[in-house]
Amino acid sequence: MSAIFGIIDFEGRPLQDEWIRSMQTDLAHRGPDGQGLYREESVALGHMLLQVTPESVYDKSPYEEDGFVITANARLDEREAIMDRLGITDEERNRITDPLLLLRSFRKYGKDFVKDIYGDFAFAIWDKEKKELFCARDQMGVKPFLYYYQDGRFVFSTELKAIVRIPFVITDLDNTLLREQAFNVWNKPYLTAWRNIIRIGPANTMIIRSEKLLLNKYWEPKYSRNNNIPSLTDASRQLRTLIERILADHTRGQQKIGVPLSGGLDSGTIACVTALQCAARDGEVITVSSVLDPELNPDGAVDEMRYIRAILRQHNNIKPEFVYHSQLSFHTNLHMKFSQQYSVVNANHYVDEAIFSQFKSHNVRRVLSGVLGDFTATNRFLNPYPHLLLHGRIMTLTSLLRSESKKTKTPVRTIIRRKIIHPFLPYWYTALWNKLNGRSVESVVDELELIPYLQVRKRLEREFVKLKKKIYYADLMITGNIWPVDHEPFYEEWDCESSYFDVEITYPLADRRLVEFLLGLPVEYFLADGLPRGLIRISMEGILPEEIRLRKDKITYSPGFHDIIVSDFSRFSDNIINMEARSHLESLIYIPLFKSRIFNLLDSKKRSYFAGDYWVIINTYLLLEFNMWFDNLRKG
Structure with missing residues (x-):
């Protein structure tokens, strides 16, 4: 993945060369195909290039035009529409880079242009005349943007390490925050592991001039039913067409695509559609699957190999690789990863490393992940019943009840209790009922005993209850159950770890176009045919193998992870x-x-x-x- 960085001293003090070299050194792994730097006495904007898209071979970032300078980490969709708006000539269309399209859009339309841009991006534009910096991050938050602003100096980067190691940056580990993250009782997505180093939130712009820093959210997902979709059949057809279009954009110009593959709907949909598209241009798909070692299959562990092989039988242009649980170790390169990322890694870091390593061995630079698909295309969170009841759509509700009861063999009264009555009960009632029946509210509360100070434990218990209440009442929301509006969907870790393997990850099922489409659908379509994830099941008929399309037993997939830890x-x-x-x-x-x-x-x-x-x-x-x-x- 490419990277951006910069230092601006708004008080006009000269920058030291060693500060810039420090950032270049810490981000060097992200620039195997080139490095660029723009300098003034008090300004430095830098870029590290990983060439992935066809036009990126022409990238000479940072760019300067008409008194504006841009450095951008960007992969834009709908490029043709952008070029049409800008009047880009035919000769230039195959060569103009995404950073340059962003800069020219800014020059023509001003700061509001970002609301009309689709894709993954984080960028900074320096106005030389006004001495003003304009920064933005994409709507879904795929590309990282971290910054530090103290004593008139503004520093930004794609990675934490490049900021932390600058001598004038005053910071330290924020262990209070890190502990709250570990206990899952934290809701401050703009904060990082390091004090005073902040992340710009998804769909946010930021203007920095002199001593002022202004943040603005320029895009907000909102449910609004689209009456131009007359039927479930039309919706499923449009969903398939949209997924195909999104995947075509994400794989544009690539002959070799990587897909981390399990046996579920998310990765299965991406793998099968991408394989069909690649076959049309003689391309291939490299899949990597984390699976159980067949010779050391732990008792009771879930194995997805049956479903993975169903996809492989269907597509001759998929080359599979497997990461067996017996080959993995939890502590592999753990402290090295800390040194690279300057942050706590996730509990499956060793699996991610093994998967990225396989992709690198095949020289794959574009990897498509199904992460967050269970919010969007394969949604499993939205409960349509309360919304149908509140809007008086009783006939639709009754029909859906009967359909779900028949397909899932669940009594109607059980569905009514769980999905209609329960969401309307006050939280205290459910909590009391669970307590009287000996059900633990949540094991995390018990683990708070690990914290040595009673006052801190009590505070975190209160925070935990607040979060539980918020989640409890989320059944009555639509927007928040299609896209996690109050969270940071993507942190820097995957972006950072994959960059050490020259891999750029994209998330087709977290594409803005897909989210906006789903936010216009009738809520009952998410339980189409009475099945959870019913819409994607209908849409992928003839694409996915039937045993995957119709499977109902998919659970959290952790192939041998417990045995790996015990070993x-x-x-x-x-x-x-x-x-x-x-x-x-x-x-x-x-x-x-x-x-x-x-x-x-x-x-x-x-x-x-x-x-x-x-x-x-x-x-x-x-x-x-x-x-x-x-x-x-x-x-x-």
Whole structure:
């Protein structure tokens, strides 16, 4: 993936060359195909180039035109429409780069132009005359944009490390935030692991001039039923056409496409549609699947190989690769990843690394991920019944009830209780009912005992209840169940880790065009034919293998992850002994109790998926490991 960076001193002080070299060095892995730099005495804008699209071979970023300078990390869709609006000549259309299209759109239409741009982008435009910086991030938040602004100096970058290591940047680990993230009781998506380093939110623009910093949200998803879609058949047909169009845009000019493949609807849809499109131009699809080792299949673990092979039988131009769970280790390159990302990594980091490594071995630069498809095309969150009831659409509600009951073999009264009555009950009633019936509200509350200070535990319990209430009442929302409006859908980690393998990830099922289309559909279409994810099942008929299209048993897929962690028992044990020797960690987590919890976890029989407490323990371990890495970093 490409990268952008910059330093602007709004008080006019000269920049030191070592600051710029530091950022260039920390981002060098993202520029295998070129590096660019624009300099003034108090301004530096930089670019690191990974060539992926056909026109990117002509990219000479940063660009300067008519007193404006842009550096952009961008992959634009609907390029023809943009070029039509700008009057780009036929001779220039195959060569003009995405950053240059952004700059010319800004010059012609002003700062509001971003609302009409589709694709993944993060950019900064410097107005030399006004001494003003205009920055923006794409609507879905795919491309990262991080910044630091203190004492008149503004620093921005695609990655944390490039900012943290600049000498004048005043920062430190924000362990309070990191602990809240580990316990999943945090809702501050604009904050990062480092104090004073902020991320611009999705669909936000930012203007910096002198001492003023102005943020503006330029796009907001909103449900509005489109009456021009007369039937379910039309909707499913339009959905298929749109997915094909999106995937054509995301793979434009590529002969070799990568797809991380499981046996589900999300990755299956991407793999099958992409394989058909690639076949038409003699291209191939490289799939990488994390699977169980057939010779060491753990008891009770879920294996997706049957479904993966169904896709492979259907397409001759798919070249499969497999990452077997017996080959993986939780601690693989863990501290190296901390050194690269300057942040806590996710609990499946070792699987991601193995998958990216396979793609790199095939020289794949474009990888299509199905992440967030369960919000959009394969939506599993939206409950249509409350909305049908509130709008008096009783006949539609009744028909849907009967259809779901028949297809899922669930009694009508059970569906009514779970999906109609329950969403309207007050939270306190449900919480009390669960407590009286001996049901844990959530295991995360129990794990708060790991925090050594009672006052902090009580505060986090209150925060947790607030989040639970918000999630509880989310059944009565439409927009928030089609796109996570109050969250940061994409953090920097996948973007950063994949960049070390010369891979650019895109997310076709998180495309703005798809979200806007779904926000216009009648809510009952999301339960079409009485089946969860019914619309995509109808839309992909004849595309997906039937055993995938109609399957109902898909659960959280974690092939052998528990066995992988257990196999690292000795490393866990040794590292926790080291943690016990570092007394300052006791202010963060009560280590003796944590030691007991993690050893209980390693002895447990949970295999097919991780429960909430499982994730909390593993993420807490990663938090402590990250602090140990940071201790070593400070000691030099």
